Structure formats: structure tokens, C-alpha cells
Amino acid sequence: MTTEPDIDSTAAKLRHLLTSRLVGDGWLHSPQWRAAVEAVPRHEFVRRFYRESDSPGLTTWTPVTAELVGVEEWLRQAYTDDTLITQFDGREIDWSDPQPISNAHPTSSSTLPALVVRMLEELQVQDGMTVLEIGTGTGYSTALMCHRLGAERVSSIETDPDVADRARDALDRCGYAPRLIVRDGLAGDSEGAPYDRTIATCGVRHVPRPWVQQTRPGGLILATLRGWMRSLGLVRLTVDRTGRAEGRFIADDPSFMIARQQEAPLNLGMIPAPDDGTTRSTPHGPGLLGMPDSGFVAQLAMPGARFFSMPTHDGTPGTYVIDATNGSFAVLTPKGDGEWTVRQGGLITLWDEFEQSLAVWHTAGSPPPTAFGVTVTPQRQCVWLGSPGGPNWRLPTATQAPADTA
Template sequence: MEMTVVEGRAVVGAAMERLLGLVNESLGAPMAPVWEAAFRGVPRHAFLPGTVWVGEELEELSRELNSDAWWRHACADTAVVTQVNDGEDPGTAGERWASCSASAPSVVFRMLDMLELRAGHRVLEIGTGTGWNAALLAHRLGADRVTGVEVDPVLAARAERSLRGAGLYPRVVCGDGAEGYADGGPYDRVIATCSVRAVPPAWIAQTRPGGVILVPWESPWLCYGLLRLTVDGYGGASGFFFPYSAFMLMRGQRTDLRIYRDVVRDRHVPVESAASVPPWAVAGEDRSAQFAVGLQLPDVWRAWHDEPGVEGVDRRLWVATTDTGSWAAVDGDGRDPDRFTVWEHGPRRLWKEVESAHAWWRGAGCPGPGRFGMTIAPDGTHRPWLDTPDRPVPAPVAAG
């Protein structure tokens, strides 16, 4: 027997109550009443497209064909991918990769709470995506106080339709988020829903002195953390990192690099040495170690290679510069947990730099992301620090 409209509303209502409980549990306290009102007034599921992708394999779910699974993910405290491959069809055998998502609701409300919004504030949102975050802001502040920028025209148009469907009309601009939107400023708050490796200067220029910029952070080494900056009124900004979440990188800052396609060449003759630090110590489960390495080596990335097809090598960690000029491979044989062979090529001895970065982090007491901060000078220079701005994070020694 088909479910009636009333029964359907009851089921959705119960699912939203469960989701509210999960969000509050994750936050560690009930969300503020103004945000609970927004949660109820503009429900997340109203902003999700009919097709989403879930799980590590990005399984496609259709609201029409997989209704129960679609609703289960829509009302869960997890991220849901809402676009793959920048909207291009990957084909039946093509590789799928996430290009837009609806963040986990607990992450959304944590970030909104971190903005410390006040009545009358103007907010610039970078990366409108589904439009749900803009809807929550508009519900809280009024639509005329919210400007969203979305680089993808299809996503921007879809977000506008969803916002109109909810009776909300914030400004949605289709454009490069790195440029902000000067006509709507100056802003009291800037919030990004995509990560950056460098904060665009336009965001600082378009924020009032004393205003706040909240942006997910990424280094080529690790995508993790939030950076909360306060604008100083002299063209700069400074603030602490927070150990929360990971977001997709802003499209204009992407680097598409592959080891065998872009880095390693047959003519390369690497130098052999032995590692004093296990590769998983800097590229394993310890996010604090990875975060610290990424801050010290902002132009270095890594990739694991399981069963690389090399005799006596069980697993290999590749390390390379983003300009592809230097690389290192760290090999383990799977038998001796203390023996790793290092192969390095290029003007920089990258593994020595990684080991130096790890040694500094250990010597500093293994600090987590929350003890680090960033100051951005008026010329755009980014200077990371530990605990206070007068304790700069060092650049590792680049051994030749």
C-alpha cells in the first residue's frame, strides 16, 4: 500500500529529528535556537539533487529509483556528493571523482557557529553548491544580507531554483570565488565551502576591519582543518587553525599531478639512502603530524603505491614537489619494520626535508592543528606559526 502524504511527512519529520539529535551530539551541545529554527525552516533534503553519489566508490543513488537509500543519506550526518567530474559524464567505465558535495550537517552548523554572526551582518559565501548553506544564512540574517558565489553555472542555477523554492532570494553570483564579489561588500563575514592552499587577497580586501574569514585549509600534503582569520584593517589577516573536516579544493587552485605521467622519467638516476623515519609516521593515520609537515612543506605532495611491482618492495610512498622538479620514493619490504630504502632525484633531497619537518614537530611536543595559526601580510605572504605569531613555523633544511 502506498504511503499517504501525511504518513510521508511524519516519516521525514522523524528522520529530521533523528538528524538533529546526531548533529547536537557531534557538536557536544544543542545548537543555538536561531540555527535550530533554520535547520527546521530550510531542511537539507530540499536542496539535494535527485541524483547523489555515496561511499568510497561513489555509488549513484537516484531519488526516483533508490528512494529509501536516497532518503537515508539525505537525513544522515554525513557528506553526500552532489556532482562528479565537474558535471561531465564519466561514461560506464570512466573514473568518477567528486566535484561538489553537501557537507555533513554537523560540519555545516559547526562552521556557522564559528562565524559568531550578529543581526545586520553581511556575509559572502564562496562555493554556493547546493544552496543549503546560503539558505541557512539567509534564514538567520535575511536574504538581502547574503551573497553567494558559485563557479559552476549549472550548480549556481540549481541553487537559485532551490532557494526560490524555499522562498529565499539571496544574491547568487556565477563567477570565480577567488575574486569574491566587491559589489556586495564590505562584508562582516566570509565563509568558504571549498578548501584553499592560499587565501585569495580579494577576500581580505572585501572584509571590514575586525571581520572574520572562515575557510577550510589544504596543503598538497593533507586536506584538513579550518582557518579562522580576523582582518586587521591594514590589508592583512591572522588567526588560528581548527582541527575539523576536509573540503574539496577550490577549482582555481587544483593541481592534477600523477607520478608516472608528470614526475618520474626513465632518464632519472636517483640517489639511494636509508630512511630514519617510517613513511607512515608522516603519511599515515596521524593527522597532526601530517598537518605540521604540510605547513612546513607547502609545495610538496605525496602518494601511496601499494604493491608497486618492484621485487622486494611491499609498499612505496612517493613524495614530489608541485613543480615536479624533485621527487623521492620510500620503499618498505613488508618484513623489516625498521628498514626503508629511499630513492631521491632532483635538486632537493625531499625525504631529508620531510624528516626535518617531522623532527621539528616532535621537538615542539607533537602539537595538533589547533595550536597552529597563520598570518597573511598585506603583500599576500602566508606565514604559519605555532601558538603565537612570534613563533614562526620553520622551513625544513633543504639538504643537497
């Protein structure tokens, strides 16, 4: 006869191990946040979840519950430093008969604890401060903030009612009662403003103006800027008395899903005809788009673009870069000896924009994303290199704008 482990004591031991790992890996520093991670039972926020399998081929996620894998294994996985998926394609999962899932898009999760605690440390909170969280998700990070600051000082917005209901139930089970709001998180929360800190657990293409307006002068906004090709990185902005917010990237490529209101169009755009555009040689191939630092530059230079590979009309391997917002395109094909041919057309010559930005970046010594910063004003949002007066690129806001490297 097997005896089920005691959930509370087993979970407490696993939380201790997780905390020690986060401290040892350099993610967790302050005693206040360490106490929060030790206290908040993550397993209550991920009673049922999916994890990406290690099998080769098509990405597949497998379900995990106490009933499916046993209590001890469920708890062990709940306290790994991994992202645990709780929703796909904006639809609720049928947990009456959970099956492996492939060819799906995760839309809600419990983010890996290392990233959660890093963001909370970077938020630089102090006792007595108020925080607005954009993206409640499972509620785990909300609970950590409640433990650190007191639930009465935490407000959290979730756009998905089903996700919000699950988070509310989990927070209730853990004894936390923050202010929970179900609405478009990009609009913020004017009722509870001004906030000392605003933190977003989703990626955004630009910083929504209400976040700046609802953060007090001297307050901080912590958010992940990203595009349709890739993430740009985690940025921390300080709000001043004129409504301007400015700061630097403090980490590159955090793995947050983009806000649903800013997701890319389903249509990738029109495939150009074989005789569309003008053709020239280029030393810069499509591999630069997927590399960490040059990919960052590509996202700045081509904010509305996406890329994919498929054979061209004559069977030659090709990489298509298409901006569905304005019909611009660039098609790259191998020429040999490290050279490429690019055919481009439309409103913006995309590959020209990328090469110009690449040249600016190389001239500066090819620095990492942390050499870049962001300025947000009511009229304009841009990413700059080195200092606010240096080379800059506009972020796409309500109106699409081409890159500006002047």
C-alpha cells in the same frame, strides 16, 4: 494499496530528529542556528543525489531519488548526517537513466550537516551582519544563513553555472532570494564588499587576497586550508586595518573539496630513473604521510608534493613522493628492522624538508593541528607553530615556495 507519505510532515519530523542529533552530538548550540536547521528543508536541495556504497573494493556511489527508492527512503537519506554527492568530475549527471558510478571524482555535494552547522557556529555571526559565502554548492548552507540573517544580507558565489542554477531553483522553492553570483570564487565579490564575515565551503591552498581585502577590519574569514596530499584544517582569521589576517586552526581535516582553480595537476610528475638522486637511510617511513598529525606536518613541509606506492625498478615495494611543480622527488623503500632507504633529488630534498619539520614538531611536543595558526599579509602567507613568531612554513601562493622552518 500503499499510500505515499506526506512529504512536508515527514520531512518536518526528520528535520527535528536531525536537529536533535546535532544538538546531542555537540555540533549545534545556538538557538538561532537550531531554528534554521529545523526550518530549512534539506530535501529540496538534494532531490537527486549519490551516496557512497558500503561494498568492499573500488569506491562506488549509488543513485538515490524518490522514484528509485521511494519517497520515504529518499527523505530518510536526505536527512542523514552524511555528505550527498550531486556531481562528478565537473560534469552533470544523466538522471534519465542513473547508474552506479565508480572511478570518479566528486566535484559538488551537500556537505554533512554536522560540519555545516559547526562552521556556521564558528562564524560567530550576529544580527545585522553581512556574509559572503564562497561555494554555493546545493544552496543548503546558503539557505541556513538566509534564515538566520535575512536573505538580503547573504551573498554566495558559485563557479559552476549548472550547480548555481540548481541551487537558485532550490532556494526559490524555499522562498529565499540571496544575492547569487556565478564566477571564480577566489576573486570574491568587490561589488558587495566589505563583508562582516567570509566563509568558504571549499578547500584552498592559500587564502585568496581578495577575501582579505573584501572583509571589513575586525571581520572574520573562515576557510579550510588544504594541500594536494591532505587537508590541513579549518582556520578562522581576523582581518585588521592594515590588511593583515591572522588566526588559528580550530578543527583538523574537514572534508571539503579543493577549489577547482587550485586542483593538483593531472600529471603526477616524472618517475625518477633508478640512478637519479642520492641515497641514505632514514628511520621515518612513508606511513607517517597518512597519519593524522604527522601527515599535517608533511603537507606543510612538502606543499607541492603527492605520494603513491608502486614497485621500484627491481620489484621492491616503494613509495614515491613527487613534486610536479619543480621535479623534486623522494623514493622510500623498506630496509628492515624499522629502517628505510630514501633516494631523493631535484630542486628540493623533499624528505630532508619533512624530517626537519618533523623534528621541529617533535621538539614542541608533537601538538595537534589546533596548536598551529596562520598569518596572511600582502607579501607572504605562512602557518606557524605556537605563536606568530614561532617556527613557520610558507603556504604556496602564486609562486611556489619551499617550506621555511627558520
